[in-house]
Amino acid sequence: MSERRKLVAGNWKMNGGLAANQALVQALRGGVGQPVCDVAVCPPPVYLAQLQQLLAGQAAIALGAQDVSQHEGGAFTGDVSAAMLKDFGVRYAIVGHSERRQYQGETDLQVATKVKRALAAGITPIVCVGETLSEREQGLTEFIVRRQLSAVIQLNGPCISEIVVAYEPVWAIGTGKTATPTEAQAVHAVLRTQLRAATEQADRVRILYGGSMNAANAAELLAQPDIDGGLIGGAALKAPDFLTIVAAAA
Ligand code: PGA
Secondary structure, eight states: TOOOOEEEEEEOSSSOOOOHHHHHHHHHHHHOOOOOOEEEEEOOOHHHHHHHTTTTTSSSSEESOOOOOSSSSSSOOOOOOOHHHHHEEEEEESSSSHHHHHHSOOOHHHHHHHHHHHHHHTOOEEEEOOHHHHHHHHHHHHHHHHHHHHHHHHGGGGGGGGGGEOOOEEEEEEEEOOOOOOHHHHHHHHHHHHHHHTTTTGGOOEEEESOOOOTHHHHHHHSSSTTTEEEEEEGSSSSHHHHHHHHHHH
């Protein structure tokens, strides 16, 4: 447990702009100090170059992407490859976010392939898993998250210890409804057990919680034994809120 350094990653989703990004990064750089956890921001891909420049000369805040292509390169209009992300200093890539599974029809196999591409390029994938409200109500939470993670394990084998997992119950994303610390910890423990069956390094793997984590509820969630950080949406767009969550990960 203790050997895992927490990670707080901001998922900006399709928000921001040149001026807003600059103001936000300035506030984050000014307030972050020397965090005892890892911190990352994941802007939309067109702003990665801007963010690389804005984050230059400091080590506290790393750069992340919100997605990565499952292909290495070639005729895939609109896709961005892992190697291209690497060119811009990207350290993390969110993979299989529920919004992409839902709106872009990403399958478990595509997500697993994206993980492979990211790892091959030296980028740490943040692999999102999570159940919908109806799946939870049917008692399928464990089945769903295990199925989603299983695809990633199967395709990536021992490399699995290099990933970050994010448990994001779909019903908690952007809704203001958070899983209780106990509910979240229970699912994190399931995922940890699944990782242990796949790798001896499972205790190194960070499992983040995401879904309406905010300045007020972060400390309690982050105090759970298997919650190793947060994937933050809405609260990542407000510097004071995001910095409060970073401080709570101490
Ligand atoms: P939220 O989003 O914090 O706004 O709920 C989290 C996410 O989708 O990663």
